[in-house]
Amino acid sequence: xxxxxxxxxxxxxxxxxxxxxxxxxxxxxxxxxxxxxxxxxxxxxxxxxxxxxxxxxxxxxxxxxxxxxxxxxxxxxxxxxxxxxxxxxxxxxxxxxxxxxxxxxxxxxxxxx
Amino acid sequence: xxxxxxxxxxxxxxxxxxxxxxxxxxxxxxxxxxxxxxxxxxxxxxxxxxxxxxxxxxxxxxxxxxxxxxxxxxxxxxxxxxxxxxxxxxxxxxxxxxxxxxxxxxxxxxxxx
Numbered sequence: 001x002x003x004x005x006x007x008x009x010x011x012x013x014x015x016x017x018x019x020x021x022x023x024x025x026x027x028x029x030x031x032x033x034x035x036x037x038x039x040x041x042x043x044x045x046x047x048x049x050x051x052x053x054x055x056x057x058x059x060x061x062x063x064x065x066x067x068x069x070x071x072x073x074x075x076x077x078x079x080x081x082x083x084x085x086x087x088x089x090x091x092x093x094x095x096x097x098x099x100x101x102x103x104x105x106x107x108x109x110x111x112x113x
Numbered sequence: 114x115x116x117x118x119x120x121x122x123x124x125x126x127x128x129x130x131x132x133x134x135x136x137x138x139x140x141x142x143x144x145x146x147x148x149x150x151x152x153x154x155x156x157x158x159x160x161x162x163x164x165x166x167x168x169x170x171x172x173x174x175x176x177x178x179x180x181x182x183x184x185x186x187x188x189x190x191x192x193x194x195x196x197x198x199x200x201x202x203x204x205x206x207x208x209x210x211x212x213x214x215x216x217x218x219x220x221x222x223x224x225x226x
Contacts, residue, residue, distance in 0.1 A: 004156075033213060042119075042202045042216030043157065056211040091156055095212070100145050102214060104156035 002026070004094050004105035012111045013082055020078045021108045025094030032075050033102060034067055036060065037089040043104075049075060082112045116140055117205050119217025127225050132190040134220045136203035141184065143205040147214070148177065148188045151200045160201075161188075193224045 005024045013019050025032050030051050035043035046065070048056040051072040061067075064082075069075040079086055089109050093102040118137045126132050136146075147162035163170045163177045163186065170177045176189040190197055200221045204214040 006156075031212075033211075035214075040219070042204070042219050043214070044216070045211075045213040048211035048213055056213065093214075100162065100206075100212070101147070101159055103159065104149075106154075106156045109154075 004092055004103055006090075006092050006105040006108050008108060009106060010109045010111075012113065014113050015082060015084060017082055018078065018080045019082060019110065020076055021090055021092075021110075023075045023077070023092030023094075023105060025073070025075070025092070026096070026103060029094035029096045029103075030072065031095040031097070032069055033093040033095070034075070034077050035091040035093065035104075037091055037107070038087075043091050046077075079110075082110075084112050086110060087112045116215045117203060117217045119203050119220060121220060122218070123221045123223070125223045125225065126193050128193065128195060130193050130224075132188075132193045132197070132222055132224070134188045134201055134203070134222070135185065136187065136217050137183075137185045138205050139184070140205070140207070142207050143215075144208050145206045145212070146177070146179065146186050147204050147206075148175075149202045149204065149216075151202065151219075157202060190222075193222075195224045195226050198222055198224050 032049040034046040037043040049069040064080045067077045089107040091107045093104045148160045149157035151157045174191045179186045200219045203217045206212045
């Protein structure tokens with residue numbers, strides 16, 4: 001049973017560039033979450049998918065952010081025109097149907113120069 | 114407005130001692146309370162969780178105590194070990210809907226040998 005995987009683990013980009021992150025949830029987990037974590041803080045919710053449907057988005061998710069889960073399996077999070085304030089750890093979590101537990105991936109560390 | 118308040122911000126204990134981390138929540142509709150452990154550069158790992166219909170849950174050296182009337186819950190780590198040195202986060206979620214997690218700001222635990 002493999003856990004949640006994320007790719008890449010680290011991304012350094014220049015301000016104004018677009019970046020895309022991928023999350024592969026635990027197989028058969030139909031619920032998928034994206035969180036953002038800045039230094040010294042707890043993770044903050046960004047968005048939630050049930051299967052392929054994006055059912056909730058945080059107000060933290062500005063127009064520059066978009067997330068997809070086209071086939072209800074892996075998900076992508078894209079940030080357009082990155083800003084220095086986007087520098088953070090982007091975490092993905094998945095949860096099985098009928099279960100409470102959310103399992104997190106290792107995260108993608110984004111640094112915007 | 115912080116919905117889950119965690120204290121202390123940092124904690125130093127001696128090997129073999131008891132580590133106690135406290136959390137308080139505001140939303141009485143929260144009904145699932147997990148604790149996560151996070152090592153530097155890693156994603157949060159689920160430690161133990163509790164529902165409000167019980168006052169205590171124990172798993173190995175980890176115990177959650179829950180006080181519904183006070184809207185508080187705490188994590189006790191018995192016989193603390195240097196390998197327990199990490200950042201601990203409490204969280205809460207509502208059943209139904211996305212069941213997104215709302216996290217505290219974290220407690221950095223250091224266990225001295």
